[in-house]
Amino acid sequence: MKTAIVLGATGLTGGLLLDKLVKDDNYKIIKVFTRRTTGNKSPKVKEFIIDLLLLDQFTTDFIADEVFCCIGTTAKKTKDKTVYKSIDYGIPVTAAKLAKANGIEVFTVVSAMGANLKSSVFYNKTKGEMEASVLEQKIKHTYILRPSLIKGNRQESRLGEDIGNFIANFMNLFLIGSLRKYRSIKGETIATALKNIVVLKPAETIIFSNKIKEISKL
Template sequence: MKESRKTAILLGATGLTGGIFLDLLLKNDTYAKIKLFSRSSIGFTHEKIEEHLIDLLALETHSALFTGDDIFCCIGTTKSKTPDKDTYKKIDFGIPVAAAKLAKQNKISTLIIISALGADAKSSVFYNKIKGEMEHAVLAENVKNTTILQPSLIGGHRSEKRVGEWLFKQVMKVFNFILIGTLAKYKSIEPQTIAEAMIWLANNDCEMIRIESDQIKKIGT
């Protein structure tokens, strides 16, 4: 059995992908400790888990606690859940960028962030623009092993009701069969696949900095 030695920092453990990823971390012998930073509790305890319930919009005020080996940021909201654009930006831009700044400050060399396919700082679409600006700001911190994942629509079942998203997922199940070649990156992707890819990327060498959805599938399956 591989000796446990690393400490993981996880942002977004109460979300769909974050929850699945946490389960993988708990089962992975590479990690001895998992530090969770979130607004609400995951609802259970584990010998590996060190849970910090904080205001994530003030993450930078908790720098003394923000120490470890690998940072995984699964933070993300939606237009329906966060209709106010200022609040949306504070979450989707502010939290990952704060994590990158703390990684640099505390000399944490591995940073893996979930962004989105279509992220583009020059986009006329507000949500794509914010993701693109976030990526640019994160990379500007020059954390040594920074990887940004750009998944397409994430499948799976969420606890909260998102009717529009559910309907779109049903449509995508049909279209996935015809999205081939250069269009393959637009196929929906399962959160388990993203989580598996994140584990692999944190513990193996990879030259890619931004990884689109089809490449995430290759790594995570």
């Protein structure tokens, strides 16, 4: 039986993933590194309530078979670009370095569709830099998911979420053929794909929304 590490378990995708791992008999222990409790009472779940910006201080606890990194903030939540980068770049990269140091061979991270190392847009460039630094660790099985707009019910801004989901569903009708990767995607779908990816170990390292949906159905 396996041990998994989950980062970002209080967010939409990470929370859904945690629920799925708890129900999966292949997992004995799920270590959750988080700034606040998930509220999950399963005996499988071992929470480390920490400042995630100090993750590198928990090397001896960061031991598992697989790492699922679902960390991410938004420009709306985190207006300070320095703080934003310390979260969206710093935490995943630190996690990848710890995984490499501790011999963890499977590392998955949720990035974003617009990730681009050379982008002039700060947020896209940050995601691109994160991906590049994660890949530099040369972890044997590394998977970077680049979903488009993620749909789902979050705790905050329920009205805005409902409106956004409606617009996204409408726009999806026009995204066909090679544009399918730009379709919005449910957090539930991403969570299922993450769990499947570590079993299937696909050839691709960078996985877009259309492929994420395919993997979630396998």
